[in-house]
Amino acid sequence: MLTKLSVSGFKSLDDVTVHFGPFTCIAGQNGAGKSNLFDVILFLSDLTRMPIMDAARRVRDRSEKPGGPIASIFTRTRDGMRDTMAIAAEFIVPGSVVDDFNQRAEPSVALLRYELELRFTPTDEVESERILLVKEALRYIPKSEFRGALFPTSGMFWDSVKGGTKTSPFISTSEDKDSIFVHQDGNGKSGRPERFSALGARRTVLSTISSVDRPTAFAARREMESWVLLQLEPSALRKEDEFSTPSDVKVSPTGAHMPATLRRLGADGLIASRLSELLPDVGELSVDIDERRQTKTLVMTNKDGISFPAKALSDGTLRFLALAIMHADRDAGGVICLEEPENGIHPSRVSAMTRLLRDMAVDPQEAVGDDNPLRQVIINTHSPLVVQSLRTADLVVCGSYRQDGATYTDFSFVAETWRAALMPDHHPTSLGTLVAYLSKPEEADWSQSETVRQRLETQLTLPLREIAH
Ligand SMILES: Nc1ncnc2c1ncn2[C@@H]1O[C@H](COP(=O)(O)OP(=O)(O)OP(=O)(O)O)[C@@H](O)[C@H]1O
Ligand SMILES: [Mg+2]
Known part of the structure; x- marks a missing residue:
């Protein structure tokens, strides 16, 4: 279960943090960056099972043979592009994990933080363009610290999530960023960490961990593998x-x-x-x-x-x-991402759809177990109807702002909801402002002309800008 994601340098996401609940709806107008947020979640998931370059090519192209320039996943600026991206994800892993040989094991802890830093290198005399692994880390987050950054839960839910203690990391990168180490998993085991050369690595170290000998790192890999985008196709x-x-x-x-x-x-x-x-x-x-x-x-x-x-x-x-x-x-189980679930549903039935999606997610007031699996649902929408059918605590507001000629994504939340307490430096919005932002009908055809588009892009920044001052 993905609880927090911080991203810099990935498409329009630069220096953003999003806290996820069991059920989260990312609401914002066209082009605000909602799907880019899904892209980064799926990118992390793909990185656990394929080389970095293949995962980069799969961003927005999940066909069998994805193509396109890999540089496009790095943030574009007026003068060019950012050459480094950093992603940090905090998540809860289930209490047990099964490997490909049907061996079951228990991770020593369940609350984890995974950090990744990647650098783009353009084509030179030696090699064509590539993405280098600069930093990779996986470590435990103490229960008290984790709960301080979490959606509201009952004691029963919290007690059913495994705590454990582990002060040393599971994966770490040396200060000089030369080596990545995989450490022993605890459970009384000791021994030298396994060393990987960071330079020239074609895949993440996490993606190479394939057995339950290192149950916690393996559980982290399995967890990220379970982050999927539902693309329901009529023929399937x-x-x-x-x-x-x-x-x-x-x-x-x-x-x-x-x-x-x-x-x-x-x-x-x-x-x-x-x-x-x-x-x-x-x-x-x-x-x-x-x-x-x-x-x-x-x-x-x-x-x-x-x-x-x-x-x-x-x-x-x-x-x-x-x-x-x-x-x-x-x-x-896992994290289920779904784009615009209101599509193809009659307006009068939208609330039945959002009710079902919310019920699919784990209930944070009950203990996690067979009847309450650790399942999470993240949807996005630009429909005021969807937004009005949800609880304000489930909403994340997605807007855009311009800086130095480039457009970036910004995330906010509705006032007096749990995210406000976690992000006191951020300015919340009200449900009224959000609904007004989503329902400007005169802007419906904004993509028709470049002038209209530019004017509206400036206007799109208004709600979050207003909030920011
Ligand atoms: N490499 C990049 N650097 C900076 N910004 C980018 C980059 N790639 C895409 N973008 C921005 O991301 C925007 C598109 O974001 P996204 O597709 O997430 O929008 P959306 O909120 O899902 O919109 P819709 O509701 O239409 O699906 C584009 O308008 C573009 O400005
Ligand atoms: Mg989209």
Whole structure:
């Protein structure tokens, strides 16, 4: 569970910090930098399983063969670009972790901070453009310090999160930034740290940790791997499952495997009743098994007893259904990012959608466990309707400001919510200002002309600027 992210030098994110709750909505106008925030979260996730350059190419291009210039992920300035980026993420890892060989282990602590610094090097006589690993660190954050920077929780929630103590780091970088060390994990183990040369490293050291011999660093890697962007695609949502689909399958980030997951969960009634909040006509959900074709198909039966296979259901219904299945699936954990969930949903049903998304996230008033998995949901929106359907404590305001000819992203929050206490130097906004900022209808076609666009870009800065003075 990602609780805090600080970023400098990544796209329009320069010197920003965001505190996340179990459920967070990033609200801001077009071009403010909402998706850039998702980009950096997914970049961290990709870095745990692939070389740095591949992860950089995947930013905004999650196709099989992503391309494009890697320099574009570094902050552009009027005079050129920043050549260094720094990212620091604080997160909670689950109490146990399983590796690829099905070995289970327990991390020695659950509250961690991961820091990364990368530098861009342009093409020279020796090599083409590349990104160098400059610093990498993973360390424990003491419970009291962590709680001081956290969303409000109950004692039960907090007691169910493993504390532990570990004063030395799990991963560290030498002062001269020459070497990166992986240290012993504790649990009574001692021994020399393993040394990696930072210079010329093509991937992060964390991405090389693949067994539970170092359970805490491995749990950190697994945690970041679980940070995903849901991009629900109609074709995947409608797809049947083969008999060969593994029985422990989960709904994928594209929305595939709903029939097999529903079959495993057997919670058809619960999910159908959720779906009926969106479509009052829903009677039953079931999985049709075709022995001859060896397929499983999702079927919805309406109140009149008429059955429709997934193929016949609407896109909005299927998207809602995918989320409802994930909600019921205790194994579907991690950080789920979702862009503009209001798309394709009738305005009168937007609150059913936001209610479902909020319910998907872990309840910080209850203990973490099988019935309350450590699942987190982060959405973004520019819809005033979505914003008005949420609690103000769940909102992060995303705006932009201009400095020295370049546009940067700024994050704020609504006054008198928990983030205000954590960031006393920041100026909060009010819900009224936020809704007015999102609903300037005269600016709807701002992309049409360059002059209009420039004028509006200046105006877009106003809400946060006003707040800042
Ligand atoms: N390398 C970079 N350096 C500085 N700014 C950048 C860089 N790359 C992109 N941007 C800025 O990021 C902005 C786009 O941000 P983003 O895509 O996150 O917007 P958004 O809030 O998601 O908008 P929408 O609601 O339209 O999806 C662009 O307007 C551009 O100014
Ligand atoms: Mg966007």
